[in-house]
Every structure is written in C-alpha cells, then in structure tokens.
Amino acid sequence: MTSKISAKQAVLFTAINYIGVAIGVISTVLIYPLDKELLGIVRYVDAFAQLLFPIMVLGSTNALINFYPSLSQKLQEKLFSFSLLSIVKMAVLVAIVIALSSFYLDGEKFKYLLIAFPLGLFMAYVELYKRQATNLQKLSVPTFYEKIIPKLALPLVFILVLYGAVSTDSALGLYVVAYGVIMVLVGRYVFKHYRHKLFNSYEDLFEQLPKKNYYAYSLYSFAGSFGAFFAFRVDSLMIPEFISFDANGTYNIAVTLASTLAIPATGVFALYAPVIARLIKENAWGELNIKYKNVCKYLFFIGAFLFSCIMVGIEPLFLILPTYENLAPSLPVIYILGINVVINMSTGFNTEIISYSKYYRFNLIAILSLMVLNIVLNWYLLSQTDLGILGVAYATLISLTLFNLAKTLYIYKKMGLWPFDKSFVKMVAFFVVVVLLVFEIPLTNYSWFDLLYKVFLVVVIHLIALYKFQWVPEITDYLNKLKTKIVG
Template identity: 25%
Template structure:
C-alpha cells in the first residue's frame, strides 16, 4: 500500500498544478485572447473527439488495468499486441465510416456552428491520437505508475495549451494554427509517454494461437466489450452536453458553459484521489471477506468527501461575482454563474454517495456498474435533447444534475440490496446543513470594490466555520488527525 499512497500523493500534486494552469487557461488567457466563438469552436472539436475516442480503444484501457496484475509479463505482452491490432483495425473502420458519412455529418452543425465542418479532419486525427495516448497511459498505470501519466496529462498538457493561447495573444499564430497545434500537443505527449512505457514494458510484435489462448484473450476481450460500453457512457456524460449546446445554441454559449463547468469540476477532484487510494484496499478486503470494514470505509469516504467538497463548493460560489469581475471580458461569461451552482451541486451529490462505483467494480458485480454507466450515457443524451432546446445552457446543467442524482441513487439501492452498505452517517445531514448556513451568512455582506480583499475576507470566514465544525463537532477522525499532524509540524501541537 505504501507505493499506492505515495503515487496517489504525487498524482494529486500533479492534478492541482494542472488546476492552477487550467485556471490560468480557462479564466484568464482564453477569455483575454480568444473570442467566445473561438473558444466554443476549440471546445467542441476536443469534445467531439473525446466522445468518439472510446470506440477504437474498445475498452482496452480498463482491460489492461484489470488483467495486468494477474498475468505474467509475457502474457501481458501478447494482450497488448492484440490490443494494438484491434485498436488499429477499429481506427481504420471508424475513419472509413466517417468519410462515407461526411455529407451527413456536415449537416449536424450547419445551422448554428458551421465552422466545425472545416475541422472534421482534425477531429478524426484527435480521435486517433487520444486513443494512442490512452493505450500508453493505461500500460503505465497497469504497471503501477500513476504519477507519470498524471504529470503528463494534468501539468504538461495544460502547460502546452497555455503556451498555444499565449502565442495567439502575441499574434505569433492565428486561431486556425492554434487548433492545428492541438494535434502537435498530442504527438508530443505521446512521444514522452512512450519513452516511459518502453522503460517498463517490452512490446511483442507477434504471437502464436496457443500463446494467445494461454494469455486469456477470450476473457480479456469479453471484459473489454463491457468496458467499451462504460467508456462510451462516461464519454457521453462528459462531452455530449457541450456538443449539443454548439448544435442547438451556437459556439459562444458553449464557451460560456464550458468556462463555468471548469470551475465546478474542481469540486470533485478530491474524490478521484480518495478513489485511487481506496480501490486497492477494497480489492484486498473483498478477497478476505472483510465486508464490515468496506462498509465503514464507505461511510468514512462519504463524510470526508462531503466536508471537503462542500468547502470547495462554497469557496467557489461565494466568490463567483469576484471571479467573474477579475476575468477578462467577464461580463460575457458571467451569464454562466447559475451553471456553476447547478453543476457544483451535481458534483457534491457524487461525493456524498462516495465510492459506490468503486465498490461495485471491485466486487464480483463489475458488469452491473458497466451497464449502469452505459445507461447513464443514454440518460444524459436523452435529457440534453429534451432540456437544451427548451432551457438553453441551464437546461444542459439541469440534465447533468438529474442524471447524476438518478445514477447515484440506483447504485446506492443496488449496493444496499446486495451488501447492506450505506454511505450515510449521523453527520451527513448536519454537514449538508452547513451549506445553506454559509450561503445565508455570505448573503449578509455586500461585495466590496476591493475584489482581492473581499475574496480574502469571505474565504477566511468560510474557513473558520468549517474549521470549528471539524474540530468541535468531530464528524471526521481523519480530518482531525490531519489537522493535528499539520499543527505539530508548525509547532502548534504534539
């Protein structure tokens, strides 16, 4: 477990560095140097590519992560060889279908976002490059290296994006070349990732029928088929709202929406890090039959995620007027303020329901979670089709809130029925009650003209409220221990 915790720590550092760079990109550089239509075009191209990237990947990323630990190095080499062959064949087929359907595809965005039609070739290229990077990243993670891909994806990738925007700002490249630059960015991070992969893994370029059978290829590809559904469902949840906004409303509304989305996504980041640490622990506990311990960890993860998530959520929303006032052309993007509230609340719901997905995946019921995620993707598409034309970008946000709530509720009842687990404790409702309390207190103060001072004052008041709650109500032993350790390092306690 030591290596998992250490790598989770360093991958968390990489992710928060990425958040800082991402904030610079999304809230400062892009609004300053790109128009809303240009940002919307950029976002839609990346979202469309990310939506279809799981098709050639065929669930191979998840399959590598699941089968590498149980196989020998030789068997893993065979599975990677087969996976690369499948990926290449599916990429070729997907590109061929796209070229055949090109006349129809051009009609999809023609009404409100025709500029995308000039970049269908770039979307296809990015689908392929995202897939190649995804395969290499999965191999590294399967070899128990989560730190390297985290730094590449979260820090390096976003840093290169910032460089591209600055080049546009100084008129060294135009927007067209900025978009083309996305392909070069992926080529670079693929090359860097490949260097790390070949240091840890030996590729094979052929395999006999007996070797393929001995490597468990049948079970491997059966799992990959289920994982494909999961990948498509996840991609739909993350990307389809942005694509539909561009189709029905135009590129500029998508820029406003995605800018707001970025602020809300930060809320859920601690959940990813907790999941990285708890997953291997759950695997051992399920094998040992320690179900009661899993239930206790389920509750601990829920309350810790809720406290941290609520703190980040409130820290963002009480300062939203200040954030938009500091943002270049913030008067344009401030129309997305409500989106931050809605999506932020959806992320909080995910955190309250804790590690429900991980519990299902690490048990013998993993197929259920995959089917549920695929169903979530369908729900996301249907709800966006219904709500975006009627309610605009807020409709997309409400669609996400509705689908995330239903998705988590279904998983909760399934886990309750199968294992009698629950993420809720006596501190769940009191912690939730702090949210409206803090919003009420915040509403009693008029926003000051000195923006940075105003942010500081509101953030200090919020921090004091949460600190007092954690120390005196003691809803989380883990957070109290963290506070004691931090205090001892600065001479505030033993």
C-alpha cells in the same frame, strides 16, 4: 500488487493535478474569455475526440486493470501487448467510417471530425499507458504530462490566434500535436519502467483468460465508456447545434472552474482502482466497506469545502478581473455544476466497485439510462425553454444525481455496502447552512474585501467544526500533527 496506496504517489498525483488546475483556472479567467467562440470550437473538436477514443480503446484499458492482478508476469505482458495492438486495429476501422461519413456531413463538421481523429487516437494510447502506470503504481509522471502539457498548449494557441499569428484551424492542429507529444512522453516513461515486447501468439493468454470473458467485459466497458460520452460530454456537441460556439465557450468556462473541485477524487479513484479489484476478488467486503465509508466522507469534505469557497468568493473574484463582463454569464452555471460535482464526490468509488465486481453489467444499464435521460433533458431544455446553457446545467445536475443514487442503492442491495452514516448527514447539513448564510451576506463596494472575508469565514468555520466534531479522522489527524508542529 500491494493493497497499500503509495502515499508519495497520492501526494504527487494530487499536487500535479492542482498545478494543472491552477494553470487552467488562470487561462480560463484571463485568456479564454477573450475569444469564447474559439474555446467553443476547441471543445467541439475535443468532444468529437472523446466520442472516437472509446471506440478505439474498445474497453481494453478497463480490462487491463480488471484482469491484470490474476495473471502471471508473462501473461500480464501479453495482455498489455494485446491491448496495444487492439487500438491500432480499431483506429483503422474508425478511419474507414470517418471517410465514409464525408458523404453525409457538411464541410465544417467533417473538417472538425478529421481534426478529432488523431486527437482521439492519441488520447486512446495515453489512456492505455496511464492504466499500465496505475498497475505499476507509477502514476505521477504520466499525470504530469497529461495534466500540464494541454494546460500550457491551449492558452498558447489562444494567444497566437488573438495576435493573428495563426488561424483557427492551425491552432487546432497545434493542440492535436500537443497530445501527440503527451502520448510519446507517457509511453516512453511506461516502457522505461516496464520491460515489454510485442508477441506473435496470445494462445496461452486466452487459455487462462477465456476470450469470451475478456471480450464480454471489454464490450460492456466500451458500452459504458461510449454511453458515458453522451451522459457527460454531449453538452459540447449539443450547445453549438442549438445555440452557438460562443455559448459553448461560456458553458465550458463554467465546466472548467467547477471541475477543479473533483481533482482530489480523480487521484483517489485512480490509485484505488487496483485495490478495489483485489478486495472484491478476495471477497474482503468488510475492509472494502470501511474504505468506502472513509473515502466518501473524505471526498465530501474536500469537495464541499472547496465548493463553499468558490460559491462565496467567485463573484468578488470575477469583479476584480478585467474579463468580468465575459465571465459573469458563467456564474449561475458554476454554482449548479459545483453542486453536481460535490454530489458525485460524496458517493465515493461506487462506479469502481460495480465495475470490478460480478455485477459490472449494471454500470452499462446505469450509463445508458443516464445517456438517454441527459440527451432528452438537454434537448427539451435547449429547444423548448429559454434557459439556454443554464438549462444544460440543470439537465446535468438532475441526471447525474439520479445516476449516483441508483448506483449507491444497487451496491447496497447486492453487496451490502453503504457509504453514509450519521456523521456524514450532520456534516452535509452543517455545510449547507454555513455556505448559504455566508453567501447571503451582501457584497460591499470593495471586491477584494468581499473575497477575503467571505472565504476566510467559510474556511475558519469549517475547520473549527471539523476539528471539534471529528467527522473525517484522516483530516483531524493531519490537523493534530500540524498543531503539534506549530505549538511544539
């Protein structure tokens, strides 16, 4: 496997993600606010599925990425085959546990858990196929299926419910079917580019890759993924319990819009994962540190640039829309979660560095600590204050900032890698000053004008500063090429 990231794959990956985001944003601001309770229920079921699928995967997807480069072609095939069968076995165990849980859960919760089971199974296989596609450096098509189909399916079922064509339960069923279609399409694509068969014996695989090492890594990865649910996704389960499905819908509107900032990071992390694994195995710390710094600067600039546009322009945009009254409660949550996303992006691929190093166990400690902190903060702010979903947003910001800080310091202490320099600090200070100054400019009575001139100010000021100070060489080079094409 080459260490060079395919530029075509990176561009396609990012483009597909943004197409999916565009569809999702349109749905979020025009369709979902019309029935926030239904959105809250869908995200509640989705949260159950996100809880189940790490159990079914049991760390096999991370193990596939971690051990794949060090194996021969035949053993690579066996590792993938073993992962396929492992999900089936774990799904059977999960089904048994769900059946037993019917004695303890009330009817509505058990119903949503049943609907979540096939959704979680489909997600598990989609995740495995995506990891194999990452090994093959053919991630764009699976990304297209995964990012576009749900974005089309969910607004469609919303429209069907809004017009009385289907019930809420039927809509949830259609949403699950959409993920089944994704699983089939992604699997078909991977098998088209990867000759594969199931094996009866895996003795030679585990002679070269000791079972103790495989299961130790897989279980640690599972614990991290399982803890990650409680660290990152537990909000969608807790908000309905303490407030309502409607409030869950309001919060998830904010989550959807804020998460658009992270699309460039998603592509970079996915495509760099095999490269990071190889560089660590080769002890190429100098090369890794350069990539670490460059990626952190690049992702911070992209994230902060997009967040600046959202922060100064989203309220004028909402004022233009017919759904403003339903969208307005999400505004303060969007600001808080947006800051959180930028902080997460600015620390680069610190999780991946730890995951593929001999210190991978620290990820488990960090995730479990984050899980406890996030749950405690959510419980306290939901039950002991009147902040509501704003309290959930604060809990997320506090816990994830501490989480990223801890990982960054740990990497520096153990591996001597540090992602920040003076130019990074200057860039952060500049962004903060500019966005606050433009944000504080009072709105006029003309929302279109407010939207255009505020976003225009932010874009022009940031691009001029970036070009003048050359904080991010990759983007400066791109601007120089663009300038040459236009002028020359």
